[in-house]
Amino acid sequence: MAEVDQGRQARKRRRSTWDVAPSGQPEADQRDCGDDEARAPPMLRRHVSPPKRDDDPSGHYVFSLGENLTSRYKILGKMGEGTFGQVLDCWDRHTREYVAIKIVRSIRKYRDAAMIEIDVLQRLAKYDKKGSHCVKMHRWFDYRNHICIVFEKLGPSLFDFLKRNKYSPFPVDLVREFGRQLLESVAYMHDLRLIHTDLKPENILLVSSEFVKLPVCKKTSDETNSRCLPKSSAIKLIDFGSTAFDSQLHSSIVSTRHYRAPEIILGLGWTHPCDIWSVGCILVELCTGEALFQTHENLEHLAMMERVLGPVPEHMIQKATKGAEKYFRRSRLNWPEGAVSRDSIRAMRKLDLLKNLVSRHADSSRSSLVNLLHGLLKFEPSERLTAREALEHPFFKDPA
Template sequence: MVGIEAEEKVEQSQQTRKRRRLTWDVAPSAEQPEAEEGENGRKRWALVRHVSPPRRDDDPEGHYVFSIGENLTPRYKILSRMGEGTFGRVLECWDREARNYVAIKVVRSIHKYREAAKIEVNVLQCLAKNDRGNSHCVQIRNWFDYRNHICIVFEKLGPSLYDFLKRTKYCALPVDLVREFARQLLESVAYMHDLRLIHTDLKPENILLVSSDFIKIPGCKTISDETNFRFLPKSSAIKLIDFGSTASDNQNHSYIVSTRHYRAPEVILGLGWSFPCDMWSIGCILVELCLGEALFQTHENLEHLAMMERVLGPLPEHMTRRANRGAEKYFKRSRLNWPEGAVSRESIRAVKKLDRLKNLISRHVEFSKSSFVDLLHALLKFDPSERLSARQALDHPFFKDPT
């Protein structure tokens, strides 16, 4: 009888603990109150109740409305807002179950963004399934649908390359650091292309530093003999994010893709697109990291094409002749209608400010780095069939000869 009673007490104790885990948890390090000294010098921590936040209407744009310190489901506590985009918001949260910090992408409660988020989840799961640990793609931890918002849980990473450039007042990065970023970016895109996936939205905003730590190094002296300082990432490790626009190579590719500054000419001309559109975007990104600013700063198609010709030479006639009806207006007898078709004198001046690619790069990279210019030209070929693939680019001399 004593044995049976003891077993019943153990069972009741276990049930009590199970019920308690549903509503209580030990406070994580980021939210712990002052520890109290208990018996034998042991510290006793306060318990935090997992209270669901009150239901609120979304804001007019469909964003989830929250307050810092609230729970996003009983598992995640909201610590801060890390960023915001057209898709929704990214929140820094404490994962009570895994006991670590995570970034949660909370997608707007609008149909098209929800559908894009579902695509992204499928892509992320595919990438994770085939990853051997060197894909340089962000890792999905979990996902759930909460109050009509798709929420995707990721490992917490550092700032984007765009945010880093912004913080450093758009200073050009050293070519050796650009090389390390380029290698990892090409490896991640090669991994995706091997899986027959096209990212379609490569840009500095979608490339995150793994760490937020920076180092401060002296720069050049000013006229007043004062030494300037510059900041560089402590680690060059990066990861690719945002797979909501990822497409399979067997889909219809007639629609417009890529953010404007990184959009390939075949997309603008309506010629269809495939894997090479990612390679064009990578070329634009590497130039931006080297210069500190976007290569093609424009918001209009004709001006964009004129900038391309200014930097890279004339568009091939076989491409201009096949331009779709929407792009025919940019040409006259198969030649770009520029500057006659410019919308303003400011537009003409913006194009004239640019120079040939080699000259632009040589202002920031010594002439001995000519292999870098050669790589850029190979990535920024007008004809997509002539562009290097990601695997081919990784074999380029730029990555083999650091001198």
């Protein structure tokens, strides 16, 4: 109960840090300061790495700002931290450019996962002929028992931009451009039989950090506030650490809660359509400024889905695993009887049908956008639009 209330009030969601679509070869394994300096090109030999330190108790790499990561990279700051490790803002002395370096924890399971991720990223880069909107990996190396992956440096995530604007929605024309690029990247991955499994605004980054400020007049006062909009709509998809091959054995739970498809909650198995559901949730959030399903509990999550989209199909209920059967009674959702709190019931009443949620923000684009969203947010996975089909939808045609 406390988790639901806290999550609803603070919108505490797992923040994702970098991951990318790469190509490249591992650099030489540089294990100590002496080897590092000896192997560096003459122009870099004066830039030696710091003395060895123990990792922190969780296996994270310990560093100080301004020091080196090998002789090649100068550490300028920390961009983010996650379960896997950290992402650092660095200066590449070879190429004379800023880069983002993901430093994986020195724990076996995370190192193994990082190597699998590198394989996925190299596969994405190998067949990327037209530009897939996936972030680029420059290279990777093993340094002091930490897998380090070097990426191009990008701008803030779409979630960060929403937060900066106090969760004011993006204009529909921008949502259209973001959605088109996101679906192009998802279609590319699905063509390669890859499933991202963790699509969300935190994992969609603007290519540029540049933005403009526009004045916004409040209707309730004479005050004028500014609203930020990106100068460029170009985005790239990141964080391929959870990407799965269609042919491999799938774990039972994937996706961040707010973007998790119903078939995952019901234990029916999942494949490419789970990404499509996530895209639908993302587009609603970009249009409205708020996550569509702000919940941390399965029954409430399913009840929210029914409130917005209609009842869960009976054939899906009949096939639900034993773990999910408890959410239903006599082939209907056990709601509100099974609600964990009165706050949960009150939160449900604030939701509305999808078309009504979108119509408050989308204006003239409402009809085509709602139609697209219903195609992406079908309960039955086999009935959802594919990414390629969605790209042909009228919403993505040039507006009249």
